[in-house]
Amino acid sequence: MSDQHAEAAGRPARQPQRNELRGDEPEAIEAIRLRHPWRTVFAVVLVIAAGLFVYDAAFNRPVYSWDIVGQYLFDTRVISAIGYTLQLTVYSMIIAILLGVALAVMRLSPNPVVGAVAWVYLWIFRGTPVYVQLVFWGMVPVIYKTIDLGIPFTEAMLSITTKDLLPYFALAVIGLALNEAAYMAEIVRAGLLSVDTGQEEAASALGLGWWHTMSRVVLPQAMRVIIPPTGNEVISMLKTTSLVTAVPFTLELYTRTRDIASVTYKPVPMLIVASIWYLVVTSILMVGQYYLERYFAKGVGARPDVQKPTVETGLIGAVGVAPEPGQAGAAEGGGGGGFIPPHSRPGGGA
Structure with a gap:
């Protein structure tokens, strides 16, 4: 078709080269890079817009008060608030992860009662806003003023004031952890379901118990799926701590x-x-998440090395084209021209 177009345009048709008929490698194609001028223009516009915004914020907006920013950036009250924010994040996530694993196992349990309890928990804590839950936890000392311990329907043997037992910091941690556990349960459940059931069957065939199967076979493979969303939840928890003022706890950063x-x-x-x-x-948390993801994703998506031939192979000539002197099959006297039967080629078998 291309030769017909060439003849119609008054140009001589390209004759096939001899090396193409012989099956040799064709000449290298000179590739021309595709240009994207509008992409460059768009990038320049974005850079100019960002520069104008920074300049305007630095020199034309006195309301930003950058001197006040520098004055309070390392203030002792701010640094102390960062410590409380990190404590809220760490403690809440530890409790949420442990409780989330338990809820995920309950969801996968064949016992319908256990599965129903886990489903109701997720329904309540995922279906109501976290701010509303924190407000409720802040009202616990008002609703339950004392915690009485003793035999039911008898006089309490020990009575503890709820406000003394559960300060606002503890209530904030409980509220954040219970809400986050509902989301962690679904993340862990998705990770466990991503592992093929054949892995558990193979572990059972080797005589491994449930604990060793989960800790050495299932969980290491599920962590590749669990780690990315868990890292996102940690970062989200850091920012959610700004809502604990609803408890009220007032010593965090915001x-x-x-x-x-x-x-x-x-x-x-x-x-x-x-x-x-x-x-x-x-x-900092994003950097840690990156290295965790890379550690648990070892061997995933890696391309295997290209297998090299064990014996030397020769060229197969085209049918009807005589091989040149020195080429494999030139001395063969068959009637197939340059065609070399498989049993006559090096490495072709007997």
């Missing part, structure tokens, strides 16, 4: 900077201070 802003009457720079520290901690 509420602390808001209290300072109510005194200095500078809310915008204090919001910038809080945002900077959230970004710093989130960036």
